[in-house]
Amino acid sequence: MIPDLKTAIPGPRSRELAARLREHESQNVTYQDESWPVFWEEAEGANVWDADGNRFLDFTSAFGVAGLGHRNAEVVQAMRAQSERLLHGMGDVHPTALKGELCARLSAMTYGRWGYGKGKVVLSNSGFEAVETALKTARLATGKAGVIAFSHAYHGLGYGALLGTDLPKFRGPFGDQLAEVTTRLPFGSFDLPDDETIGAVLVEPIQGRGGKVIAPPGFLAALREWCDERGALLIFDEIYTGFYRSGKCFACEWDEVVPDLICVGKALSGGFPISACVGKAEVMDAWPESGGEALHTSTFLGHPVGCAMALKSLEILERPATLAMVQRASGLLEEALKKLTHDEVVELRGRGMMWGVELRRNAGPLLADLLARGLLFLADGPEGNVLSFTPPFVISEEELNFGIAAVEEVLGP
Ligand SMILES: Cc1ncc(COP(=O)(O)O)c(C=O)c1O
Helix, strand or coil, X not given: CCCCCCCCCCCHHHHHHHHXXXXXXXXXXXXXXXXXXXXXXXXXXXXXXXXXXXXXXXXXXXXXXXXXXXXXXHHHHHHHHHHCCCXXXXXXXXCCHHHHHHHHHHHXXXXXXXXXXXXXXXXXXCHHHHHHHHHHHHHHHHCXXXXXXXXXXXXXXXXXXXXXXXXXXXXXXHHHHCXXXXXXXXXXXXXXXXXXCEEEEEECCEECCCCCEECCCCHHHHHHHHHHHHCCEEEEECCCCCCCCCCCCCHHHHCCCCCCEEEECHHHCCCXXXXXXXXXXXHHCCCCCCCCCCCCCCCCCCCHHHHHHHHHHHHHHCCHHHHHXXXXXXXXXXXXXXXXXXXXXXXXXXXXXXXXXXXXXXXXHHHHHHHHCCEECEEECCCCCEEEECCCCCCCHHHHHHHHHHHHHHHCC
């Protein structure tokens, strides 16, 4: 569905809600100005409605979560059925059957499919927690504290994840509280140090928030070799790229490189905060057996509603029809983006349903213009100059073309 022509964005109700929010939420959280934000009230497929009844087309999949579309009917049904039976389990004490099923499914989808028999899983809530689980696993398995991470990386904002995240605005105020264990290298560099103190190499196969930057050919394989030679573990953060966002089930499959640990989140459930760190079984077995108290857990670990939604999402993702849908939408998106040959465009890059258009200027002001036309976009990259295209896989050709024509218009003559 194409959005109607907008008159005033944000509308009166969104403005009222913004004023209310500003009274009680930390001013750091929700950006506000005269053109931002709108308050979401309902969504379906690639469409979102705001509190004033305006309809928007979503080119963000809401941070990459809604690959299967907002409010996928089967996922909603799974959520509804589970929430009517049990709303909360006791994650690491008295769990649910669903937790075991989800771990088995994630294991089969990763290390099972990659020919390693099976993997083992630690579930968590947000993406950054999965990254922190992976870093802790590497510490336990190798006995080494050092971490290699890359320029412009984004791995989340917990203190542990900040060992990997590079964008200075996020690390800056907290830098003096972070352990100095990270060696930072340029993303894509083959110039790797000869350092025996490194236990973990943490990398996104395609940098998402860093600006949709694909690892250069051979880079992931070089990291694999480097880790194998020095007894370090290779961690792929596929929180953004996982579950067909890159056009393959996991982005590392483009390079046929298998990590020791993989982090997933976002699209795992299509809308419930649930994430996972999956590792080769022998690596994960570095965690000691629980003697009654888990070393690493949390109250909501393996939440039954999240597990039910994730299991349904994975079932849908594994259907051949989903891959066909992703391939069709990816082809259309790439074809349409290649026609975007405006002077302001420096580079187009991406894969599958994950593209960035690097511009000569900061993309921020364009986001408000696009919003006013009924289009939800986000900008990435260290300078905020990469306009991101990560729509739900269910977006139609008409909707895609409408969005890209609007981008062309807002870029100006
Ligand atoms: C690659 C990557 N890792 C980790 C995260 C952090 O996930 P969360 O925001 O759920 O903590 C993100 C979020 O954008 C991400 O893109």
